[in-house]
Amino acid sequence: MTEPALVPPGGWLVLCSAADASAVWAYERLRARGRAPVGLLFVEALAGSAVRWEHRVGAGGAATVTLTTAEGLVVRGADLGAVLNRVASPPLAALTAAADEDREYARNELSAFAASWLRALSATVVNAPDPHGLCGRWRRPLEWRALAAQAGFACAPLTLASADPDGVDRADGDAGEPGATLLAVDGRILHPAVPAAAQQACARLTRRCGTRVLGVRFEGPDPAGRGWRVLGATPFPDLSFAGEAGVAALEQALAA
Amino acid sequence: MILLCGIPSESSQARLAGALDELGAAYRFVNQRRVRSSAIRLEHDGARVGGVLEHDGWRIALDEVTGIYLRFMDDRRLPELAGEPDGSPARRASRAFHDIVGQWAEIADACVMNRYGAMSSNFSKPFQAQLIAEHGFAVPETLVTNDPELVRAFVAEHGRAIYKSISSERSIVEVVGERDLARLDAIRWCPVQFQAFVAGFDVRVHTVGEEVFATRIASAATDYRYAHRQTGESATMTPYELGDELATRCVRLAAGLGLELAGIDLRLTPDGEAVCFEVNPSPVYSYYEAHTGQPMAAAIARYLAGVA
Numbered sequence: 001m002t003e004p005a006l007v008p009p010g011g012w013l014v015l016c017s018a019a020d021a022s023a024v025w026a027y028e029r030l031r032a033r034g035r036a037p038v039g040l041l042f043v044e045a046l047a048g049s050a051v052r053w054e055h056r057v058g059a060g061g062a063a064t065v066t067l068t069t070a071e072g073l074v075v076r077g078a079d080l081g082a083v084l085n086r087v088a089s090p091p092l093a094a095l096t097a098a099a100d101e102d103r104e105y106a107r108n109e110l111s112a113f114a115a116s117w118l119r120a121l122s123a124t125v126v127n128a129p130d131p132h133g134l135c136g137r138w139r140r141p142l143e144w145r146a147l148a149a150q151a152g153f154a155c156a157p158l159t160l161a162s163a164d165p166d167g168v169d170r171a172d173g174d175a176g177e178p179g180a181t182l183l184a185v186d187g188r189i190l191h192p193a194v195p196a197a198a199q200q201a202c203a204r205l206t207r208r209c210g211t212r213v214l215g216v217r218f219e220g221p222d223p224a225g226r227g228w229r230v231l232g233a234t235p236f237p238d239l240s241f242a243g244e245a246g247v248a249a250l251e252q253a254l255a256a
Numbered sequence: 257m258i259l260l261c262g263i264p265s266e267s268s269q270a271r272l273a274g275a276l277d278e279l280g281a282a283y284r285f286v287n288q289r290r291v292r293s294s295a296i297r298l299e300h301d302g303a304r305v306g307g308v309l310e311h312d313g314w315r316i317a318l319d320e321v322t323g324i325y326l327r328f329m330d331d332r333r334l335p336e337l338a339g340e341p342d343g344s345p346a347r348r349a350s351r352a353f354h355d356i357v358g359q360w361a362e363i364a365d366a367c368v369m370n371r372y373g374a375m376s377s378n379f380s381k382p383f384q385a386q387l388i389a390e391h392g393f394a395v396p397e398t399l400v401t402n403d404p405e406l407v408r409a410f411v412a413e414h415g416r417a418i419y420k421s422i423s424s425e426r427s428i429v430e431v432v433g434e435r436d437l438a439r440l441d442a443i444r445w446c447p448v449q450f451q452a453f454v455a456g457f458d459v460r461v462h463t464v465g466e467e468v469f470a471t472r473i474a475s476a477a478t479d480y481r482y483a484h485r486q487t488g489e490s491a492t493m494t495p496y497e498l499g500d501e502l503a504t505r506c507v508r509l510a511a512g513l514g515l516e517l518a519g520i521d522l523r524l525t526p527d528g529e530a531v532c533f534e535v536n537p538s539p540v541y542s543y544y545e546a547h548t549g550q551p552m553a554a555a556i557a558r559y560l561a562g563v564a
Contacts, residue, residue, distance in 0.1 A: 048445075049402070049444035049445050051402075052401075052402065052403050053400065053401050053402050053403070053447045054399070054401050054403065054406055055382065055399070055400040055401065055447070056397075056398060056399050056400075057382050057385050057386060057389075057395060057397075057398040058397060058398075059394050059395060059396070059397050059531075060389055060394065061385065061386050061388070061389020061390060061395060062389075063382070063386050097445045098445075098446070105421075105423075105425050106446050108379075108423040108424070108425050109421060109422045109423050109425070109446055109447075110446065111379075111380075111423065112379055112380035112381065112382075112383070112421075112422040112423035112424070113380070113382075113400055113422050113447055115379070115380040115383045116380050116381075116382035116383040116385075116386070116400070116422070117400070119383055119386055120386070129383075130376060131376045131377060131378075131379035131380045131383055132373065132376040132379070137373070137376075139373075140359050140362075142298070142300055142305075142359045142360075142362075142363065143359065143362050143363055143373075145300050145302070146300065146305065146362075146363040149300075149302065149303050149304070154302060155300070155302040155303070156302060157299065157300060157301050157302045158299070158300040159297070159298070159299045159300075160296075160297070160298045160352075160356045160359065161295075161296070161297040161298070161352075161356075162294070162295050162296050162297070162349055162352040162353035162356055163295055163297070163349065163352075164352075165348040165349060165351065165352040168352045168355060168356065229302070
């Protein structure tokens with residue numbers, strides 16, 4: 001007997017945490033637009049021993065993944081047209097079953113496993129996973145600013161000092177420097193006021209970092225007033241930042 | 257100036273320092289054991305990065321650094337910080353120091369062996385296997401699963417299989433035996449990686465830029481790193497001639513992963529195929545050099561110093 005598929009062949013899958021409201025919103029909007037059938041799968045549903053995992057890498061590198069949820073729904077990577085990947089953390093409920101001394105090992109194993117099966121889930125995974133960021137590589141503000149400067153953005157200055165560990169922590173958060181995060185998809189910032197030079201810089205930044213969906217964080221609540229200076233970026237932006245224009249861009253990215 | 261970041265007595269660092277001495281290249285240790293006398297201040301002015309590193313009585317402008325050998329040990333375990341409670345000022349300053357050096361190395365206009373970002377593919381072996389195959393190497397047939405029936409079928413299909421960690425956490429590669437098959441229910445909570453056993457002999461290839469050092473390992477053990485434990489006899493190592501095509505493929509693989517220095521684990525099968533198990537981004541080259549006399553430290557020294 002064939003188990004039912006979560007998504008029909010060629011359909012799209014939105015994979016996210018149940019707490020990721022903007023991804024759920026994007027799923028609903030993508031579904032309403034009707035370009036392709038869209039399924040929604042919460043990462044939390046992938047935890048536990050009732051989920052069945054089968055991830056293979058062949059001798060030639062061809063990788064496949066098939067997972068069966070506790071409800072018996074099958075997700076076969078080979079059948080998916082595209083995946084909107086919002087997995088910030090692997091399903092970690094299994095850690096509750098681990099002995100204390102095994103917990104860190106199990107966490108690393110689950111993270112490493114997720115990086116691999118996410119990469120194999122579809123030919124189009126947006127954002128592509130990285131072992132340093134399951135929904136796109138996480139970078140620190142310093143690296144983002146270096147990349148952004150190379151791409152042609154103006155950047156806000158940043159100082160890091162070992163004598164000021166609090167300052168290092170602040171630089172990683174949003175509290176230290178007020179800013180505005182704008183959604184960028186495939187190198188285009190989805191905001192009407194962004195000047196052409198910044199758009200061109202964003203296209204170069206996307207090519208350099210290889211992350212198709214970005215939240216680019218600019219200095220100040222009014223970035224134009226501060227010269228569109230970059231503070232950092234994230235591969236995990238709020239997908240609703242740009243409204244329906246953002247959904248249209250995501251739709252285009254998934255269809256590409 | 258070249259910085260050697262780590263613990264000077266560690267064999268890879270010590271051999272490299274000796275080679276740099278012979279070359280006459282200027283270098284300094286950033287000795288983790290002196291973490292209490294270390295400080296770094298880094299400034300990105302919006303366009304470029306600069307700053308100062310102070311350590312054990314000397315200081316250097318970051319833009320004077322042309323090479324970095326980055327081999328820090330886990331700073332949480334430094335004996336110098338033993339007795340310091342979590343979150344103490346000394347521990348926080350140490351963490352910040354190591355963190356900032358790592359961040360700087362990621363973007364420094366210098367030869368870095370290796371940047372942490374480039375090392376990341378090794379954090380997931382099946383992820384890295386997909387990349388390795390894209391560079392023209394065969395990889396072992398792999399199954400990662402939590403389904404005991406799939407494991408039994410995989411072992412039956414391949415006749416002999418091994419299991420090992422998915423992540424970069426060190427594990428001892430073992431052949432799946434009857435005892436393992438009897439306890440497969442234990443994998444239901446956390447998928448485990450199984451691979452078809454590949455017959456042949458092991459070759460560790462170190463690439464230093466475009467220089468290649470291949471070492472043949474003779475051992476009856478499944479995991480030659482633990483040969484004595486698994487077989488009662490230590491592995492033996494000898495220099496090995498790879499041939500131009502395979503050597504070039506190794507160089508391209510390392511470059512494709514962004515690694516200036518790499519330890520590539522190959523098994524050469526009886527029919528002459530090179531199957532790649534993994535690429536180690538922070539290899540203990542000194543272990544192989546000590547057994548074979550292959551001059552890897554000298555090659556690393558030349559590469560860091562920019563000497564062709």
